[in-house]
Amino acid sequence: MTSVQERVRAAGADLVAFIKSDAPAAGLEEFVSKYFPLLRAHPVGDDLLVENNRQQRTYVRRDAQQAHGGWVGLTGSHKFRTSEMQQLLDVGGGAKRDPKGLIDELAVFSNPNNGPR
DSSP states (O other): OOHHHHHHHHHHHHHHHHHHTTOOGGGGHHHHHHHOTTSEEEEETTEEEEEOTTSOEEEEEEOTTTSSSSOOSSSSSOOEEEESOHHHHHTTOSEEEOHHHHHHHHHHHHOTTSSOO
């Protein structure tokens, strides 16, 4: 297994453990710092604001309907929603993400070669 695969596996295990804690997304600040060092993460209420080096932002929120109980794994029912606008999350919008999807989104978001230059 490569070091990248090992990091992804470790990130997945930490994220699944986080989901079991029922903590709000703001609690993912250390997770983002540990696995995505190019990103900055700041709690905003119960949400987590994540910024990359291109001054782009995305908010992460625990999905209230999916946050409690049920099967917990890397894929399957979504546990998070993400959006560039916190207001969209307030009205139930945003992209639904299972744990693997959130890890994938943060990995792409942290890549300095993606997005406008």
